[in-house]
Each structure stands twice: as structure tokens, then as C-alpha cells.
Amino acid sequence: MVILSLVLVVAAIIVIATGVLPQSDSLALADRVVPVLGFVVAITIVTELAAEAGLFAVLSGWLARRGGRRVWMLWLFVIVLATLSTVFLSLDTTAVLVTPVVVLLALQAGLPPVPFALATVWLANTASLLLPISNLTNLLAATELASVASGSAGTGAPGAADAAGVDLASPLGFASVVWAPALVGIVVPVILLSLLFRRALRGTYVVPERASIDDRTLLVVSGVVVVVLLPLLVSGLPVWIPATGGALVLLVVFALRRRSALGVGLVPWTPVAIAAGLFVLVEAAQVNGLGSVVSAVGGSGSSFPALLQLAGLGVVSANGINNLPAYLVLEPAAGSPVRLIALLIGVNLGPLVTPWASLATLLWHQKVTAQGVTIRWGRFMLAGLVAVVVTVPLAVLALWLSAGAP
Numbered sequence: 001m002v003i004l005s006l007v008l009v010v011a012a013i014i015v016i017a018t019g020v021l022p023q024s025d026s027l028a029l030a031d032r033v034v035p036v037l038g039f040v041v042a043i044t045i046v047t048e049l050a051a052e053a054g055l056f057a058v059l060s061g062w063l064a065r066r067g068g069r070r071v072w073m074l075w076l077f078v079i080v081l082a083t084l085s086t087v088f089l090s091l092d093t094t095a096v097l098v099t100p101v102v103v104l105l106a107l108q109a110g111l112p113p114v115p116f117a118l119a120t121v122w123l124a125n126t127a128s129l130l131l132p133i134s135n136l137t138n139l140l141a142a143t144e145l146a147s148v149a150s151g152s153a154g155t156g157a158p159g160a161a162d163a164a165g166v167d168l169a170s171p172l173g174f175a176s177v178v179w180a181p182a183l184v185g186i187v188v189p190v191i192l193l194s195l196l197f198r199r200a201l202r203g204t205y206v207v208p209e210r211a212s213i214d215d216r217t218l219l220v221v222s223g224v225v226v227v228v229l230l231p232l233l234v235s236g237l238p239v240w241i242p243a244t245g246g247a248l249v250l251l252v253v254f255a256l257r258r259r260s261a262l263g264v265g266l267v268p269w270t271p272v273a274i275a276a277g278l279f280v281l282v283e284a285a286q287v288n289g290l291g292s293v294v295s296a297v298g299g300s301g302s303s304f305p306a307l308l309q310l311a312g313l314g315v316v317s318a319n320g321i322n323n324l325p326a327y328l329v330l331e332p333a334a335g336s337p338v339r340l341i342a343l344l345i346g347v348n349l350g351p352l353v354t355p356w357a358s359l360a361t362l363l364w365h366q367k368v369t370a371q372g373v374t375i376r377w378g379r380f381m382l383a384g385l386v387a388v389v390v391t392v393p394l395a396v397l398a399l400w401l402s403a404g405a406p
Contacts, residue, residue, distance in 0.1 A: 037276060046225065218369075307400055
């Protein structure tokens with residue numbers, strides 16, 4: 001991924017320097033995406049330092065002790081942990097930090113790690129629809145939703161009614177519109193996983209020993225920062241502001257108590273570089289005529305078949321070229337809030353088939369293999385395909401019914 005990030009950054013620089021992407025469009029793009037990337041950097045620093053302090057290890061141990069040695073109860077706890085982490089801290093946080101905790105927990109408890117690892121990566125993707133902070137695509141879509149709604153309100157355009165009087169750029173406004181498909185994106189994959197691994201989820205497990213804590217002060221401060229940060233991220237403030245504040249607090253505390261934990265590696269250089277490069281290249285393609293082609297392929301209207309067409313296009317594109325560029329390419333084909341959400345369903349719930357469909361899946365695989373767990377990609381892709389075929393249409397149906405679209 002490092003080589004890929006370098007190639008994308010160099011290509012983006014060339015596109016801007018040669019004027020393929022005009023300066024005015026470059027500035028407009030920067031105004032939109034710099035706060036998004038700033039949030040990604042800040043929340044990554046918060047979660048990395050919280051993990052260094054032992055917060056996630058303590059949490060997983062606490063869950064294991066509350067499971068009563070019943071495997072199904074531990075399974076339920078892991079599902080809740082992965083879901084909450086994805087919703088409130090983003091899918092990449094779940095992939096990077098929750099995955100090793102969950103896999104280690106399964107290994108220490110004497111359980112097969114693959115079911116727990118697969119649950120983590122599925123929910124990292126499919127549970128990422130509820131809030132703007134849950135997925136990078138959502139952060140981009142939140143502002144687009146607000147502008148589309150304001151442009152269609154009172155015009156009788158499809159999707160205008162479901163956005164009337166709602167600030168779709170705010171976390172609560174966003175959630176009020178996507179809650180139905182977001183619920184499907186959580187519940188249906190959990191049911192499928194539970195059926196798939198029903199035999200492995202029987203019986204009892206060995207409760208692992210308590211995690212040792214080297215510095216209780218760091219643990220307490222990290223816990224307080226995360227607890228305070230969660231409501232601030234859904235308060236309506238631009239999410240980069242509280243995330244940056246939390247990162248600065250932890251950086252100062254770690255500088256005083258564990259300076260060795262600080263370094264340039266805390267910044268997610270590779271994901272940010274990939275995202276920035278993709279932003280520039282896709283925007284350049286849009287400016288130079290790609291948008292009209294996409295609009296023709298994406299269809300129109302807010303009927304159930306029309307929404308399913310757009311979501312399906314999002315699924316295919318995400319598994320073909322990665323969900324982030326897929327969203328950016330297809331965004332012009334939306335045109336209304338309900339259609340934009342259908343697109344999000346495709347690019348958020350759909351990246352379960354190919355390993356490169358989302359950056360979270362690639363990061364997840366690195367963490368899993370680092371702990372000695374082998375993933376068979378053939379089975380991974382087949383199971384993911386079944387999940388997508390079942391989940392995405394149901395989520396689109398939930399959207400169509402909840403939005404009251406024609």
C-alpha cells in the first residue's frame with residue numbers, strides 16, 4: 001500500500017501542476033476534504049494512544065469476564081464492541097484496533113479466531129452507515145446531502161420531502177434519514193454470521209487473565225478522553241474539532257509520561273495519502289467529463305428499482321476499484337437525498353467481496369495475519385458475496401419504505 005500511496009500522490013501532484021484539475025476546482029476540493037482528512041488523522045491518534053494505554057485490552061477482558069464462559073455471550077459482546085467502535089470511531093478504527101483485541105481474546109479463550117475476525121471486518125463495513133463519522137464516504141456525503149436537500153426542497157424533486165426541515169449535515173439529522181438501512185446493515189450480517197458459525201458458537205470458553213496495566217494514569221486519561229469525545233462527535237460540531245482536541249490532550253499526557261509511544265507512525269500516512277490522491281484524481285476525471293457518463297449509467301428516480309440500481313452500481317464499483325473512489329465517481333448520479341443514501345448503502349455495505357474493496361479490509365487483513373491467523377480468500381469472497389446479495393437489497397428496501405419514496 002505504501003507504493004500505491006506514493007503513485008497516487010505523485011499522480012495527483014502532476015494533475016494539479018499541469019492544470020488538468022483547474023486551480024479553482026482544486027481549492028474547492030481542498031475546502032471540502034481537508035477537514036475530513038484532518039478528522040481521520042486526529043481520531044487515529046486518539047485511538048492508537050488509547051490502545052497503547054491499554055483501554056481496548058481492558059475493555060475486551062471486562063467483556064470476557066462478563067460472558068459467563070458462554071461462547072454465544074462472548075460472541076454477542078464482540079458484535080456490540082465492533083458495532084459501537086464502527087459507529088462512533090469509524091470503520092478504520094475497528095479494523096486497526098478492535099481486530100487484534102478480538103482475535104487475541106478468541107485465542108486466549110481457546111476459541112477459533114476466524115469467526116470473530118470475520119465478524120469484525122464485516123461490521124467494520126456494514127455498521128458504518130449510521131453517522132457521518134462512521135465512514136469517510138459519510139463525511140463527504142453529509143455536506144452533499146445538505147446541499148442536495150436545500151436545492152430540491154420545495155421543488156417537488158424526488159427526495160425533497162424526506163429531507164424537509166432536517167439538517168442533513170448534522171449527525172442527528174444524518175442518522176434520522178439513514179437509520180432504517182443502517183439497522184439492516186447491522187442486524188442482517190450478524191444473523192448471517194451467527195448461522196454460518198453456529199457450531200463454533202456453542203459451549204464454553206476459558207476466561208483469559210486480566211491485562212496488566214503499566215501506567216494507570218494513562219489508562220484513566222485515555223478512558224476519559226474517549227468517553228467525553230463520543231457525545232461531542234455527535235453534537236453537531238465539525239467533527240475534526242473535538243477529535244483534534246482529544247488528540248492534543250493525549251499527545252501532551254503521553255509526552256509527559258510515555259514519550260516513547262510518540263512518533264510519526266501515529267499519523268496514518270498511507271491511508272491519508274491514498275485518500276488524498278484518489279480525491280484529486282477522481283475530481284479531475286469529473287471535471288473532464290466523467291460525470292455525464294456516470295449520470296447516464298446511474299439512472300434516475302427514487303423508485304425501489306431505481307434505488308437498487310444505484311446501490312448495485314455502488315457495490316460493483318466498490319469491489320472493483322475500492323469504495324472511496326466508487327463513491328466519488330458515482331456521487332453526481334445521485335441528485336437527491338434518498339438516492340445519495342442508496343449510493344452509500346452500496347459503497348458502505350457492499351465492500352465485503354474483494355480484499356481491496358475498502359481500505360478497512362486491507363488494514364484488517366494486515367492485523368489478522370500479524371497474529372498468525374490464515375484467511376482463505378476464496379471462502380471470504382463467497383461468504384461476502386452471499387452477505388451482499390442479501391443485505392444490500394434489504395437495506396435499499398428499508399430506505400425506500402422509510403423515506404416514503406414513490
